[in-house]
Amino acid sequence: MGKRQLPEWHKDLKRCTRLYEGFADAAPFFTAMYECVQTFFESRPVNPGPPVNLEEAEDSLRSGTSLQLDLQLDTQDVVDLLQSMSVVLAEANPDLKGPAGVLREYAEQLIMDSPERICKQNVRDLCDRLVADGDWEQDLATFVYTMAMSSFYKRCLQQPAAALQTGLWTEGHCPLCGEKPHTGVLRADDGAKELECWLCGTKWVHTRIKCPYCGNEEQEDLGYFTVEGQETCRVNFCQKCHQYCKIIDGRKLKGGGQVFVDIHNLASLSHDLAARQEGFTPGSGLQWVNAEEMACR
Amino acid sequence: MSIELTRRGFFKLGGATAAAAALTAVGVRKVSAATGEPFRIKHTKEYHTICTYCGVGCGIICNVRDGKIINAEGDPDHPINEGTLCSKGSSIFNASYVYDEKGKAELNPSRMTEVLYRAPKSDRYEVKDWDWALTEIAKRIKDTRDRTLVQTVNVGGRTVTVNRTNAINWLGSAWCTGEENYLFHKMCRAMGLINIDHCARL
Numbered sequence: 001m002g003k004r005q006l007p008e009w010h011k012d013l014k015r016c017t018r019l020y021e022g023f024a025d026a027a028p029f030f031t032a033m034y035e036c037v038q039t040f041f042e043s044r045p046v047n048p049g050p051p052v053n054l055e056e057a058e059d060s061l062r063s064g065t066s067l068q069l070d071l072q073l074d075t076q077d078v079v080d081l082l083q084s085m086s087v088v089l090a091e092a093n094p095d096l097k098g099p100a101g102v103l104r105e106y107a108e109q110l111i112m113d114s115p116e117r118i119c120k121q122n123v124r125d126l127c128d129r130l131v132a133d134g135d136w137e138q139d140l141a142t143f144v145y146t147m148a149m150s151s152f153y154k155r156c157l158q159q160p161a162a163a164l165q166t167g168l169w170t171e172g173h174c175p176l177c178g179e180k181p182h183t184g185v186l187r188a189d190d191g192a193k194e195l196e197c198w199l200c201g202t203k204w205v206h207t208r209i210k211c212p213y214c215g216n217e218e219q220e221d222l223g224y225f226t227v228e229g230q231e232t233c234r235v236n237f238c239q240k241c242h243q244y245c246k247i248i249d250g251r252k253l254k255g256g257g258q259v260f261v262d263i264h265n266l267a268s269l270s271h272d273l274a275a276r277q278e279g280f281t282p283g284s285g286l287q288w289v290n291a292e293e294m295a296c297r
Numbered sequence: 298m299s300i301e302l303t304r305r306g307f308f309k310l311g312g313a314t315a316a317a318a319a320l321t322a323v324g325v326r327k328v329s330a331a332t333g334e335p336f337r338i339k340h341t342k343e344y345h346t347i348c349t350y351c352g353v354g355c356g357i358i359c360n361v362r363d364g365k366i367i368n369a370e371g372d373p374d375h376p377i378n379e380g381t382l383c384s385k386g387s388s389i390f391n392a393s394y395v396y397d398e399k400g401k402a403e404l405n406p407s408r409m410t411e412v413l414y415r416a417p418k419s420d421r422y423e424v425k426d427w428d429w430a431l432t433e434i435a436k437r438i439k440d441t442r443d444r445t446l447v448q449t450v451n452v453g454g455r456t457v458t459v460n461r462t463n464a465i466n467w468l469g470s471a472w473c474t475g476e477e478n479y480l481f482h483k484m485c486r487a488m489g490l491i492n493i494d495h496c497a498r499l
Contacts, residue, residue, distance in 0.1 A: 027324075096323070137318060139319055209343050222342070228337040266325070270326070272327070274338050278338070
């Protein structure tokens with residue numbers, strides 16, 4: 001029997017263990033989580049999102065207006081995924097059994113509140129409550145929220161994301177769903193800055209020296225920093241709006257292959273902490289740093 | 298009391314959620330393992346510029362750290378070169394440096410970083426600011442133009458208005474945009490210049 005071929009994301013995750021100090025310790029957990037999500041959707045294919053009229057979409061992108069697609073997801077599907085993720089959490093560390101149980105319990109509450117359909121905001125509210133009630137830290141809540149929602153959005157919006165004429169789009173937020181990106185890539189072949197929506201995975205090229213969040217192009221206000229020894233990830237910042245995003249330098253990645261920016265993002269959360277300590281906030285609105293991490297300096 | 302609160306209370310009483318669950322519990326580390334401190338960071342700024350070698354005028358992004366250029370690369374957003382550079386342009390970073398016999402790079406002391414002016418009959422340069430230089434250039438262009446302007450010429454016994462000067466030659470630049478060169482050309486014609494050229498020779 002032939003050996004099962006490793007998925008592309010697995011190769012990039014392995015590469016990240018070499019590129020980012022300390023990521024090897026967390027890699028087994030993220031591997032288990034990605035495998036859990038993959039298995040979940042293999043057994044339960046999702047329905048494609050609403051059809052997108054590409055001609056109208058083109059006009060919309062030309063005028064700088066995002067399509068702002070907000071999916072109505074099957075509540076049971078979302079709850080089942082969250083519960084599968086909670087199992088992985090509990091298995092990763094015995095200390096997480098309690099918090100994983102709380103997640104399952106909160107997820108069940110979703111069915112009672114909205115038995116048919118829910119949107120991403122409902123899941124966000126759930127994660128915010130986990131943090132507000134003191135059961136979860138912000139970074140874990142952000143991880144579960146982004147992982148769960150992007151898993152649905154990337155699968156539901158795969159077709160329009162691929163067909164969309166993103167070359168017409170010059171804004172800093174996603175042309176398809178309107179979310180603000182947290183990460184991007186400097187393309188290996190031409191060095192262009194390609195932003196990637198954390199939610200639906202749509203990619204688009206954005207001017208290199210320009211803030212995606214406030215549109216500032218003043219060179220003196222813009223810059224980036226790198227962490228010593230981990231230069232693959234740049235933290236681009238704007239001193240006008242004081243926001244940051246992380247850009248993976250694809251030219252520094254050896255071995256080719258697909259770049260999974262969400263994995264690079266998880267591998268470089270130390271950069272988020274550094275950015276926060278430098279006085280910048282995430283332009284995406286995704287909080288990857290906990291309050292006490294900010295305090296201990 | 299609702300079921301939800303009862304179950305949550307159970308978890309809390311069990312001590313399982315005494316400390317809020319964070320990504321550190323699954324091995325994520327945001328600080329250095331060796332020191333427990335945040336990692337050291339290096340700030341860099343990016344600046345647009347235009348390649349100075351030939352008339353194509355390729356866009357370049359210079360990476361500057363602590364006031365020194367650490368890298369220069371093709372500007373992917375520039376319509377002319379779209380991120381590429383020729384072999385000369387790729388090495389333009391070296392214009393900032395000179396190398397000693399052992400190959401060690403030092404900042405090029407001959408690189409002009411400020412306005413230098415040598416007065417007539419002087420044997421040395423003086424450092425001036427840009428406002429002074431631009432005012433002086435404008436003043437001398439006007440003086441020369443006023444002094445040498447030919448308003449009319451006789452063509453076959455007929456007086457023809459020409460309003461031109463042969464005393465000034467304008468060399469435009471392929472490194473400017475088409476719109477900028479259009480404006481320069483209009484300005485030259487308005488001043489009466491007829492010797493107008495530029496450096497594109499490809």
